[in-house]
Amino acid sequence: MPQTSFASLPWILAAALAAWSALLAVVVSRFMAARVNQNLPEADRIPSVRRSRDLRKRYKQLYPRTKLTLLLDASVVVLILSLIVLVESLFFG
Numbered sequence: 001m002p003q004t005s006f007a008s009l010p011w012i013l014a015a016a017l018a019a020w021s022a023l024l025a026v027v028v029s030r031f032m033a034a035r036v037n038q039n040l041p042e043a044d045r046i047p048s049v050r051r052s053r054d055l056r057k058r059y060k061q062l063y064p065r066t067k068l069t070l071l072l073d074a075s076v077v078v079l080i081l082s083l084i085v086l087v088e089s090l091f092f093g
Contacts, residue, residue: 014086021079028072032059 036058037045046055056069 008089010085010089014082014089017082018079018086021075021082025072025075025079028068028075029055032056032068032072035059036062 032055033046036055039062040046046058056072059066060069
């Protein structure tokens with residue numbers, strides 16, 4: 001395996017972008033869970049530490065004009081793409 005430099009610019013940018021988008025996705029999903037839980041009874045509440053598949057659906061039903069679901073989806077896409085760039089720059093670059 002060839003010697004790689006972990007301080008290369010694509011690696012640093014991809015790692016920073018992946019960390020930032022992961023943090024953004026966690027913050028947005030916790031905010032969405034908190035907003036949904038305000039309107040649900042105690043037995044039906046979504047835990048904020050667990051990401052539920054129907055969190056997006058419930059949030060969209062309660063707040064149909066919001067852009068937070070789009071922000072959550074975009075941050076997940078950016079996370080996946082930056083991880084692909086990270087792996088590519090580590091192993092093939």
